Every structure is written in C-alpha cells, then in structure tokens.
Amino acid sequence: MPQEVGKQYSALLQKYIQHEDETDLYAAQQVSRKFIEKKISPEEVISLHKTSVEEIFPELAVKIGPSYDFLIEVMIHYGLALMEHQSLIRKQEAMQIEMDVAVKVQDMLLETSIPKVEGLDIGLVSKPAKKMSGDYVYFIEQKDGEACVAVADVMGKGLPAALCMSMIKFGMDSLRSSATEPQHVLQVINQIVEKSMDDSMFISMFYGKFDKKTCEFTYGSAGHEPALLYRADEDRFIELDAKGLLLGIRKDVDFQQKSVEMSSGDFIVMLTDGVTEGRNAEGFIEEEVILDMLRTMKDRPAQQIVDHLYTELFKMQNYMLHDDFTLVLFKKE
Amino acid sequence: MPQEVGKQYSALLQKYIQHEDETDLYAAQQVSRKFIEKKISPEEVISLHKTSVEEIFPELAVKIGPSYDFLIEVMIHYGLALMEHQSLIRKQEAMQIEMDVAVKVQDMLLETSIPKVEGLDIGLVSKPAKKMSGDYVYFIEQKDGEACVAVADVMGKGLPAALCMSMIKFGMDSLRSSATEPQHVLQVINQIVEKSMDDSMFISMFYGKFDKKTCEFTYGSAGHEPALLYRADEDRFIELDAKGLLLGIRKDVDFQQKSVEMSSGDFIVMLTDGVTEGRNAEGFIEEEVILDMLRTMKDRPAQQIVDHLYTELFKMQNYMLHDDFTLVLFKKE
Amino acid sequence: MNNRSSVEIFTEWDIVAARQLGRNEAKNSGFGTVDQARITTAISELARNIYLYAGKGKIEIERLETDGMKGMTIIASDEGPGIPDLRRVMEDGFSTSGGLGAGMPGVKRLMDDFKVESEVGKGTTITATKWLR
C-alpha cells in the first residue's frame, strides 16, 4: 500500500477522534472508495487502522494490538471475496461484449426485407424485451406476386433462441416457389426443428401468404396466437386460427390450412403473445383496448398502425416489455 | 445479525486475547466464512468487533469507540462491493447456463455425418480449446459417389463464431449436386458471409471433394492452412494449397481450383492452424514431428491416424489446447 | 405524523450537511450505529449525484411512523438533465460505474425500498426508505 494513503488515513482518523465531525467521515468514505479502486483489501485497511490507532494512543498498543490481529485474520476471507469480485467483473464485461457482438451478428444474419407486392401494404414492429429477441419474423417474396411471412415465438430467449431462428430462416430460404403452401412450409420447418433440437425447445409459428392474383390470404399455425382479420365493410374483427402442434414436438404433424379473401381496406394483424399479454399495474391489457386502437387507426398506412399500437401499449406498460413484442400487418389497399 | 453469532465471535476474541493461540485464529476464519455465506457485511463485522472489544476492555470504550465508528464508515463501501459480488455471481451462473444450452444447440444444429463413399476412408477429430469451437467441419455426400468437405476456422470463438458456422452449413446445404466445384462453392459462401457479416469477421476455409469415379480430389482454399497429401508410392508429403482470399473480405473473389489424383494408400490431411501451431514448453511443435507421426501410422485406418495425432499432440502440449484443433483425413483404400 | 426536514444541495459542503442531518435523524429514530452509517452513506451518494450531475437539488428527510412501523425516507430531487437509460443506471457490476458497488444499485442495497422517477430534460426524483426492525 502506498505510504501516502496511510498518512492520509491516519490524519483523518486523528481529526475525527478529536472533533467527531461529519466532514471527516465524508472524507473517509471518499478515501475508502479510492482504496477499493486501488484494490486495497479490507485486511490491509484493518492493518492500516491498527497502525493509526497505535500512533494516536501509543499507551494502548500492547493491550488492544492482538484484537486487531484477530480482526485482520477475520477480514482475509472478505478480502478474497472482493478479489474474486474484481476478477469476475472483468469476466462479466468480456461476456457482455461477446453477447453484444452476437446480437449484432444475429441481426445481420436474420435480416429480412419487407416484400413489395402490388396492392399490399405491409407494416412491421418487432421489439425485444431483453437484448436478444425470442420473436422472429421472416419475409419471402416470390416472383409471381406472393408475399409470405413467418411470425415465430421461440421458447426461451437469448442464444439458443437465436440459433433456432437461423433454422427457420434457412428452412424458408430453401423453399422453392412451388412449395409455399402453409401446410407444406410448416411441415418442412417442423421436421428441421424436430430433428435438430432438444426436446425442451419449442417454437410457435404463424405462417401466411398473400397472393396478388387471387387476393387470397392462406395461413396455417403451429400453436401460435391467432391472427386478427379486420373486415372493413362490416367494421368487425375475425380471429384467424388453424389447428397445429408447436414445432419440434413430434416428427409428423398435420397442419390445418385455411384461406380468406381480402377486400380493399381489410387488414390482417399477426402477432406474438408479447402483444396480447401485455401487463400494466392493473393486470392484463384487455383485448378490446387493442381492437379499439386498431379501429381508430384503420385508415392509416400499415406501418403507422403498428407503430402507433406499439407506442401506446409500451406506454400503458410503463415503458417496460415483459416479453418480446411483434406485430406484422398486411393491409389490402 | 443473529445474536448467537455475536456471542461466538466475542468469546473467540476474548480467548485469543488471553492466550494468542493459533486455534482461535483458525476458528475465527471458519466463523468469517460463515459470516460471508450468511451475507453479513464487513461493517457489521466491525460493529460486532467493537461491541466485543468494549465488553472485554470496558474502561477503553469511551477512548477508542469513535475510532471504530470511523472504521465502520470506511467499511460500508467494502460491504457494497461485496453485495454487488453476490448478485453478480448469480447473474454469472445464469449466463453460464445459457451458454451451456447454446453449446448444446450449436452441436445439434451443426451436426454433420461422415459420408460413406466406396474406396474412401475418412477420419475426423475436432476439439474446442474453450467451450465453443471456432473450427467447423461440414460434410456433404452427393448421390453420384462424391464426398465433399469444408474445413473452416472462424476468426474468434464463442457465439458470433457459432452463428457464422450456421451460414456455412446452410450455404452448403443449398448447393445442388451440379454445383460442388470448389471455385463455385467458395464463391457462394463468400458472398453469403460478405453480405451478412461485419467487416471484422473473417473465415478461412478449405474445401475439397473426392470423386469416386475418377479418384480425383479437387480443392480450393480461402486463406486456409494448406492440406497435406501423402504419396504412398514415393513415401513423401506434398502441400496442397490454392490461392484465395479469406471469406468475407471482398464480394468478388477468384478462388483457384486444383486437383490431384489419389492412388491406393495415398491420404490427404486437412487441418486448422490449431494443429500446426501447437506449442509446448520449448516453443512451436515442429512440422517434421507431425509428418513423422503420420508416416508411422500410414497403414492404419483414417480414424486411428487422426486420433493418434490428436492424443500425441495434446500430450506434447501438456494437456492444454491453445486453439481449436481439427483434423480431417481422406484416405484412398 | 409527518416530520420533514431538508437540505438544499449546491456545494460539496451541502453534501456533508445532508449527511449530518440524516445521521441525526437516524440516530433519533432509534437506528443502530451500522444502520446510521448506511443511511448516511445512501444520502451521501444521492447528494453527490445531485452535486455532480444536476448541479443543484434537494435532499428531504422524513421520519415515518405507520401501523406501528417506524422508519425514515430520503427524497432526493433535482431538475437536472434526467436519466436517459434507467435500466443501465440500475445495473450491477460495471467497472466503469465509478467505485465497485457504489452508485444507484448501492443506494438501493443500503435502503429497504427504492424508487426512481426520471424524465429526460425535466429532472429526477429518488425516494428511498429504511425501516426500523
């Protein structure tokens, strides 16, 4: 320990013993912070304290010396715990950096771009609750005016989830334009997931495709939240759901496939449970609240609708997300 | 703090002050460990110590009391650092578990199986230096008796590296049997990597394919370690290297493509720099040492050769790997 | 019972005054030596944050007595720049946080209850309570 520090400590202690002034205690704490920064261990502080006390009360040295030796002995394990902490903090920071890089890589790897299909307006919001999202959206645009989208919620978050998503992406990328039917797509991805993943890893996924020529929206679901269809002419909402097990549970699963025709002004909202299960101080946010917001915004462009929904729901949850939050909106122009 | 603990401390301190016996210091340290486990902070220990000293020397209480108050004040920041440590340890453990799951997922996701091609004997060893490997091997078996292999070393380790590997795997999976030429494969994967990855992320890769019909081994390299060809009839080694930039540096790269014909007893060793740059106490392990080992084992099955090489080199490095270690051996039967 | 006293924070001396006030109140409320020192340290950290990051502000101290429970609340308020990323400020274990274990997470640990309200451009109010056991 530097001698300077010792002198400073001793002088402060002496002053405090004389006047018992708060100023000295404030100064002492500033000093103790510096001690910690300089990796001076608590047993060294006790030793320094002992020396200082013996200087101030030389007549007591013999009498109370051993009690300080005892205290030094006791403090050694505290010192070790602290040193471990300092090394752990460095390790933690390194892990943090690795995580940050992984997030960046994940983002690049899983990048998707919104299809440009005539007559279809698409909006997308996807926000992670923590650093890495467990929600995943992937678009594919086929040459003949088809816009396909997968909206998935991977059980768990972080790295294992990220690796799962790359399976979905590459699974979808390997599809040929002849095979974009929901039933087929869900089966293919279910088999990849089932084969590659642990039994404890499940994925819910909604897959839909819009065909410009027929204005049909065909969809299937692997245990995912139902989508919402807004019928402009009737001003009402219809749930779009289809039977199907979560991905990765069983090898052979039948996925139900359904379709609806979209008319001008209709829109379909696909989402994850982070949207429907938002909580505020009073409990869950009612579905009616969400539908009302959608209704209010119904004449706006798709992106504005989803942005508005996100902002409002985030505010209602006191600026905290309890789960990853994803909204995809297909609007027939 | 539980009263019991206080009494125990006080009694130990009194005994020590009387006899200054090592036994009491040993006991004191056992007690201090328990303190730490029970989250008793250092300032509480000082307070306890103060109370004990004042019981033992009541006549000194007034005189030295304030010096202890000062010490308590100083110790508070040490206490905070320690509490932070305890919370950090829990966090660290959670991260560790996440990492372990990620490793498991990675292993499943990146699994590859050794092709079974008539007349070709294949051996594989791949060992990570840390938990997650930055080396990657992926085999593809084409229907017409072709065995293809990619041996890659991803700059960096851990998660970002793992995500890169999934690109290589899915890139290779998307190849049709018509397009397994090294030049083409390296170009395709280079473009995926260049497009998806950060500028700071590079991959070296050796790609080779063996064709049963012609007994030709065709290869290309993206800045990777040269492979070694053992010519059985001449009993000598030839380096197989081909020009090509690391993957991910530039979008358009020309990769040189070469081929050699394999005769019975010939074998080709593909490896990563973790093999050639092994270090022992005396410095790098000489290439000659590796060649000698290969020569000694030349008549054994491919898997035995690589296993032997790994075991010996691991031993020479004092059972420590400084880098991920990968060996792939193609032996013409 | 509502018993409030306060110290305006402008200079480093005011930090000491706030500490002194807090220690006295803690002692009078019946807190032991270690808890007195903890409450004082929490006040010190909060006052120092005001002094360093907001320039000026106020530390208020309120003695509590409800349902037979006695305690002490510290309210630190300023009209400074506000905290843009609360999550980050409350996070543990950054060697950049200036002093291991100190800062906001430290104050939270020293006290029993802890609440931050902050709006960027408007200021920050931190309320922290310790109960007498």
Add this chain to the structure above:
Amino acid sequence: MNNRSSVEIFTEWDIVAARQLGRNEAKNSGFGTVDQARITTAISELARNIYLYAGKGKIEIERLETDGMKGMTIIASDEGPGIPDLRRVMEDGFSTSGGLGAGMPGVKRLMDDFKVESEVGKGTTITATKWLR
C-alpha cells in the same frame, strides 16, 4: 540455503499445527502482519483440502533465498483421489465453491506463484510461493 519443515495432516488439529508452523516461519522470514495472515490462510486452505478430500497428506514449508530474493514456499501433497477437472477447480465465482473467494483460486491470490499437479487416482501436489517485497 534449504530450510524445510513439515507437518503431516491427519486430523483437524494438524491444520492448526500447519498454520502455526507457517505463521512462525513467515514471521521469522520478515513478512508483515497482513502477509503472515495471508500465508497462514493459504496453508489453512491447503491443509483443509487435504483433510477433507484426501484424508491425509503433508504440508511442507521451505524458506527461500535466491538471488537476494527472500520468500517462502508451501508444498501441499497428498495421495488422494486427484482432481479430475483442474480447469473447473481453478475457476472463479461459483456459489457452489463453498465460501466466496475461497478454495484454490483463493490460495492462488494469497500467494505470488502457484502450481498444481494432479493425477486422478494418484494424488495432488500444490506448490505456492510468496516473495518478500
């Protein structure tokens, strides 16, 4: 100069004897109070490990004087089960390690140089040195 003394470890009392020997040697070598306590703690941890995991073994202490440098080496050896995963044993920050900061990483921190040799089924030898500054 080669000055060795040793204590056989069979019972918990032997741990105390090893500590006592270490502390005396450290004092006689000129180490200060804190370093005496650190060396003693390191010996204590090593002796305790022998007592708990190997059943019996030996702590040897050697005073060093080379090139004008003075120091002390502790050699803890046993013929116990050996350590199957050295990496794990040397790792920091497992709440399962029984006492924060203790164990092998603790001994390594208390001393200047540290070396483990261990073979499963044959035993473990740990050599740790502290230099006088």
